[in-house]
Every structure is written in C-alpha cells, then in structure tokens.
Amino acid sequence: MGYPHPSHPKETPVLSKYFGDIGARTYDGWVKRGGYEGLKKALGMTRDQVVEEIKNSGLRGRGGAGFPTGLKWSFMPKEVTRPHYLVCNADESEPGTFKDREIMRWTPHALIEGCALASYAIGAERCYIYIRGEFTEPWKIVTRAVEEAAAAGALGENVFGSGKRIEMVLHRGAGAYICGEETAMMNSIEGKRGNPRIKPPFPAAAGLFGMPTTINNVETLVATPHIIVKGAAWYKGLCLGNPKSTGTKLISVCGHVQRPGNYEITMGTPMKDLIFDMCGGMRPGRTFKAVIPGGSSVPIMNAEDVEHCVMDYEGIVAAGSMLGSGGMIVMDDTTDIVYQVMRLARFYAHESCAQCTQCREGTAWTTKILERILAGQGKPADLQLLLDLADQMTGKTICVLSDSCAAPVVSGIQKFRGEFDAYLSRTRQPVMV
Amino acid sequence: MSSHKAVEAGTAGAAVGTHPAPAYAPVFVGAGKTKLEALFAKYPTKQACLLPALWMVQEARGWVSEEGIHETAQVLGLTPAYVKGVVTFYTMYHTHPVGRHFIQVCTTSPCNICGAEDVVKALLQNTGCGELGATSPDGRFTVTEVECLGACGFPTPILINDDFIENVTPERVPGLLQGYK
Numbered sequence: 345m346g347y348p349h350p351s352h353p354k355e356t357p358v359l360s361k362y363f364g365d366i367g368a369r370t371y372d373g374w375v376k377r378g379g380y381e382g383l384k385k386a387l388g389m390t391r392d393q394v395v396e397e398i399k400n401s402g403l404r405g406r407g408g409a410g411f412p413t414g415l416k417w418s419f420m421p422k423e424v425t426r427p428h429y430l431v432c433n434a435d436e437s438e439p440g441t442f443k444d445r446e447i448m449r450w451t452p453h454a455l456i457e458g459c460a461l462a463s464y465a466i467g468a469e470r471c472y473i474y475i476r477g478e479f480t481e482p483w484k485i486v487t488r489a490v491e492e493a494a495a496a497g498a499l500g501e502n503v504f505g506s507g508k509r510i511e512m513v514l515h516r517g518a519g520a521y522i523c524g525e526e527t528a529m530m531n532s533i534e535g536k537r538g539n540p541r542i543k544p545p546f547p548a549a550a551g552l553f554g555m556p557t558t559i560n561n562v563e564t565l566v567a568t569p570h571i572i573v574k575g576a577a578w579y580k581g582l583c584l585g586n587p588k589s590t591g592t593k594l595i596s597v598c599g600h601v602q603r604p605g606n607y608e609i610t611m612g613t614p615m616k617d618l619i620f621d622m623c624g625g626m627r628p629g630r631t632f633k634a635v636i637p638g639g640s641s642v643p644i645m646n647a648e649d650v651e652h653c654v655m656d657y658e659g660i661v662a663a664g665s666m667l668g669s670g671g672m673i674v675m676d677d678t679t680d681i682v683y684q685v686m687r688l689a690r691f692y693a694h695e696s697c698a699q700c701t702q703c704r705e706g707t708a709w710t711t712k713i714l715e716r717i718l719a720g721q722g723k724p725a726d727l728q729l730l731l732d733l734a735d736q737m738t739g740k741t742i743c744v745l746s747d748s749c750a751a752p753v754v755s756g757i758q759k760f761r762g763e764f765d766a767y768l769s770r771t772r773q774p775v776m777v
Numbered sequence: 778m779s780s781h782k783a784v785e786a787g788t789a790g791a792a793v794g795t796h797p798a799p800a801y802a803p804v805f806v807g808a809g810k811t812k813l814e815a816l817f818a819k820y821p822t823k824q825a826c827l828l829p830a831l832w833m834v835q836e837a838r839g840w841v842s843e844e845g846i847h848e849t850a851q852v853l854g855l856t857p858a859y860v861k862g863v864v865t866f867y868t869m870y871h872t873h874p875v876g877r878h879f880i881q882v883c884t885t886s887p888c889n890i891c892g893a894e895d896v897v898k899a900l901l902q903n904t905g906c907g908e909l910g911a912t913s914p915d916g917r918f919t920v921t922e923v924e925c926l927g928a929c930g931f932p933t934p935i936l937i938n939d940d941f942i943e944n945v946t947p948e949r950v951p952g953l954l955q956g957y958k
C-alpha cells in the first residue's frame with residue numbers, strides 16, 4: 345500500500361506494507377495480515393535466543409544514535425531480581441521526522457507486538473510507551489489497540505498462554521523536545537522535569553525508577569517481530585553492500601520535493617535515487633540546493649555531497665553528515681540558508697533544558713547572532729564567533745542537544761558561506777526576524 | 778523552554794479580568810477520584826502520576842491554575858512548589874486561561890520553507906487574535922506558534938484543541954475556523 349502515496353517500486357515495504365490500509369488497525373485485521381506470529385514464536389524461544397537472533401540481524405537503533413539493538417538488550421541483567429522496564433520512545437519531535445506517527449496510526453498492533461517481544465527478551469513485565477502530547481490521533485489509536493490486545497490475550501497476566509505477564513502503559517508527554525532523550529524521558533515518566541541525567545549509570549543498570557531499563561525507538565521495536573519470524577539472515581540480506589547497516593529504514597522526506605512522505609528503503613540506496621526519482625525531485629522550475637538528511641540535528645549537505653552518497657549509517661558519515669532519525673529536509677534554490685539555520689538555532693534555544701551552561705547560553709547566543717546577521721547588523725567577526733561558540737557547545741554537555749544546535753550552524757557556514765557574507769556585506773536585503 | 782512561554786504569559790490574560798473568576802471546583806473527586814486511583818495502579822510511585830494528573834486538571838478546567846496545582850500536589854503527596862516547577866517545564870500545560878479553541882501552528886524549518894509563516898498570519902487575522910499568545914476579544918481563539926509537530930511531510934500541520942489538521946494553507950483557514958464556534 346503506502347501513504348500518502350502508493351509504495352514506489354524502489355521501496356522495500358516491510359514496516360510500511362500496511363500504511364494506508366485501515367483494516368490493519370484492528371486486532372483481527374492485524375492477525376489476518378500475519379500479525380503476532382513473531383511474538384508467539386519468541387515466547388517459544390529462550391530470552392537469550394531472542395537476543396542472539398536480534399544481535400545477528402545487525403538491527404541498529406532507529407531513534408538517531410544507531411546503537412546495535414541486540415547488544416543493548418544483552419546489557420540487561422540475566423536474573424530478574426527486581427522489576428525490569430521497557431520504555432518505547434514515541435516522542436518523535438526531531439524536526440523532519442514523521443515516521444513513528446505513521447507506524448502508530450496505521451499499524452498500532454505492530455508496535456504492541458514489538459514492545460511485547462522486547463519486554464520478553466529483556467525480562468520486563470511492564471512497558472511504558474511514551475507518546476508526545478501533540479500526537480492526539482496516534483494516542484487514541486494505540487490506546488484502543490492496547491485494550492483489544494489485552495482482551496485477546498496478547499497482553500496481560502498470561503500472554504498467549506505462555507505464563508508470561510506483559511502489560512503496557514501509555515504515558516502522554518506534554519510538549520518538550522528534550523523528553524525524547526532517553527534519560528529525560530525516564531524523568532518525565534517519573535513525574536519530574538525532563539532534564540537528562542548524567543551517565544553512567546546507564547539505563548540497563550539504573551534506569552526508570554532506578555530499575556534496569558531498556559529504551560528503544562518505535563521503528564526499532566516494530567522491526568523485531570519480522571526478524572524473529574523470517575530470521576536474522578533474511579534481515580541481514582536486506583542491505584546493498586555494507587554489512588554494518590542492515591535492513592530497511594523508513595525515511596521521512598519533507599520540504600521542497602514533489603512527493604513528500606515516508607519511503608522505506610533498503611540500507612545502501614543512493615540518496616539521489618530517493619530525492620530525484622522516488623520523491624519526484626524538485627518542484628517545476630526549481631533546482632536543488634541542500635538537504636539535512638537525518639533530522640535537524642545533523643550537518644547540512646550540498647549537491648556535491650549528495651552526488652555519490654549512499655543511504656546507510658556509514659555512507660552518510662562518509663558524505664559529511666549522519667543518518668540520524670532518517671528525517672530528510674530538502675531545500676531548493678528559493679531557500680535562505682541563513683534564515684533556516686537561524687530558525688533551527690531558535691528551535692534548540694527553545695528546547696534546551698538549561699542545565700548546562702554551554703547549551704543554555706550557547707543556543708541563545710547563537711540565535712541572537714544569527715538574527716543580527718539577518719537584520720543587516722552583523723559584524724565581520726560574527727562568523728568566527730559562531731564557529732568558536734559551536735566548538736564550545738560540542739562534546740561538553742550532559743546530552744547532545746547542544747551539539748545538535750552546532751551541527752547546522754557549522755555546516756551551514758562551511759557549505760554556504762556566500763549567503764552569510766551577502767548579509768554581512770549588506771549586498772543582500774536584511775530580513776525581519 | 779522559555780521564549781514562547783514568555784510571550785503567552787505576557788499577553789494572553791487579555792480576555793480575562795473583566796468577569797469575576799468562578800470558584801475553583803476540585804477535579805479529583807467522584808469520577809475524577811476513581812480515575813486517579815486507576816492511575817496509581819499504573820506506576821510504582823504516586824509522583825509518577827503527576828503528568829497524567831495535570832492532564833486531567835487541564836481537561837476539566839481548561840488550564841492549570843494555582844488552585845489546580847495545590848489540589849494536584851495534595852492528592853499526590855507533593856509540594857505545590859515542586860508541582861509548579863514541573864508544570865512550567867512543559868509547554869502544553871496552560872498556566873493562564875486560553876480561548877475556547879486553542880490553536881498551535883508549527884513554524885519549524887521544514888514547515889517554514891513550505892509557507893508556515895503565511896498560515897500564522899492568516900490565523901491571526903481570521904481569528905481576530907491579532908498577536909501570538911493573545912486571546913480574541915470574544916474569547917473564542919488563542920493562537921500560538923509551536924515547534925515541529927512531527928508531521929513535516931504534511932505542511933503546515935496545526936492543532937485546534939485535540940484535532941490534528943494537516944496540509945493547512947492560508948486559503949483553507951477561514952473555512953477551517955467555521956467548525957469552531
């Protein structure tokens with residue numbers, strides 16, 4: 345199927361196969377489409393076997409950092425002497441990213457199945473699904489699906505007669521990008537301000553309520569039942585060359601392409617194919633200028649960077665950026681890069697939790713300098729000042745929000761220097777900000 | 778977390794003050810109490826019920842007032858100062874009354890390059906709010922700018938109360954508002 349447009353022949357629909365298929369939303373509909381087979385099969389295996397299979401598949405976290413999922417699960421204590429928790433990260437707030445929302449809207453039972461499977465693998469009886477407060481529709485759909493799954497015995501005291509108890513609690517966020525960071529999310533569930541925690545201790549040792557905890561992104565969890573049903577080798581085979589990046593990845597494409605939307609690609613697909621073929625390229629009469637390929641927190645790429653870039657974790661790093669969450673923001677020649685970099689800096693300034701000086705002051709100061717450049721009041725030394733600030737903001741804080749603000753600033757100046765200079769030399773009309 | 782909040786707090790009180798405030802009616806009594814007790818079963822601590830409890834207050838009263846903060850603190854065994862600290866961290870809890878229909882518009886880069894600022898202008902004009910964070914004189918609307926709503930492929934998404942609306946253009950605005958009296 346596909347939503348909002350039919351799947352492109354170059355896509356590999358695994359997770360997105362039923363996007364747009366309203367019948368897949370109900371428990372019965374999901375079972376008819378092969379749903380819950382992965383969970384049933386996993387319950388017949390040992391915890392270790394499940395973890396091993398996920399390890400062998402090469403699956404890496406789809407929330408942004410790309411950490412190997414099986415390895416993360418293996419950090420959980422073998423013996424369950426106190427409660428273990430799974431947290432499902434459905435906070436999806438990274439600008440450019442809108443894939444988890446579609447998963448929850450169209451295939452809520454896929455999420456429940458993935459969460460239950462992971463809960464079993466890590467020895468958890470309870471999973472908290474943290475859904476951002478603005479996602480009112482996914483919230484209703486997932487709530488309904490959890491009720492249905494419980495009534496059908498897919499959740500509860502005795503999941504599918506296995507003797508295992510797995511329950512799901514939906515937790516609603518209340519508007520804070522930072523709560524997508526894993527330790528901020530744990531604080532938020534505990535009824536606290538969403539400040540990230542200093543690590544160590546890592547969540548597998550002391551996470552939610554101080555207990556061993558694993559946290560995974562929606563897309564990561566939804567991939568796991570497919571791996572258990574079809575095997576690690578099958579998943580590993582979904583890869584166009586680089587064995588370190590396997591499987592399919594949902595890429596959200598937005599901005600100035602003809603067909604924005606989610607595209608499920610096999611890892612290793614050329615970026616040019618995605619932008620210029622699958623998404624239909626630029627609007628008529630327009631030319632490509634830039635793309636931010638992994639959500640707003642990664643460096644900006646120009647046309648030259650895109651030319652030979654393949655879409656997987658290593659491929660995009662080689663081209664100077666990162667795969668991140670897989671949210672691609674495409675910009676054509678009408679885009680004012682200086683303005684958009686300012687807009688992103690303003691986003692990070694707004695969302696900083698303000699614990700770390702470099703981040704609190706740095707994001708605000710960066711925004712002010714960019715606003716002043718746009719207003720035609722920039723000073724020649726401002727670009728160096730922005731770069732120095734970015735340096736101070738990178739690698740020095742409790743979480744990487746601060747680094748994320750620096751990434752578009754530094755790459756914007758490096759790749760589109762002329763646009764900054766035009767404002768500084770007053771050859772470009774100042775804009776109101 | 779500060780800049781947008783400051784705008785809201787600074788101007789949105791415009792529509793109130795002319796009527797005497799009605800007395801605060803407790804939220805966690807009767808059905809509200811039952812719902813709260815059901816929450817206790819979902820978390821190992823009472824403190825963890827804070828975000829859902831605040832959502833209950835906002836749903837029942839339209840915003841989270843000082844009295845709402847005090848009542849929530851009391852039922853969860855927390856101090857009002859602590860609860861206030863949490864309330865003010867999250868942008869979706871209203872710390873002052875807002876219009877009957879609360880409109881949130883995404884203006885982050887992906888939507889910005891697709892015309893979100895024109896949608897904001899159209900909303901401010903057609904609601905009569907005039908400026909961001911202010912409530913229209915008839916008490917019907919409040920419009921705020923928010924960061925990425927997680928629907929960047931459908932620019933510009935807006936939220937009117939709990940209704941998530943995709944692909945909003947300035948032309949669609951007057952028609953959309955008709956549905957919110």
Ligand SMILES: Cc1cc2nc3c(=O)[nH]c(=O)nc-3n(C[C@H](O)[C@H](O)[C@H](O)COP(=O)(O)O)c2cc1C
Nearest residue numbers: 405406407408433435436437524525526560561564
């Ligand atoms: C500032 C910040 C925001 C984040 N937002 C999200 C988010 O919205 N969704 C998400 O899945 N991960 C987000 N992450 C990443 C999480 O911290 C965590 O790495 C991820 O949920 C782990 O799941 P995975 O291994 O399945 O990717 C964010 C990280 C940071 C630093």
Ligand code: SF4
Nearest residue numbers: 697699700703741743
């Ligand atoms: S880097 Fe920024 S958002 Fe992250 S903990 Fe520090 S102040 Fe908070």
Ligand code: FES
Nearest residue numbers: 883888926928929
């Ligand atoms: S930037 Fe507007 S919804 Fe993401």
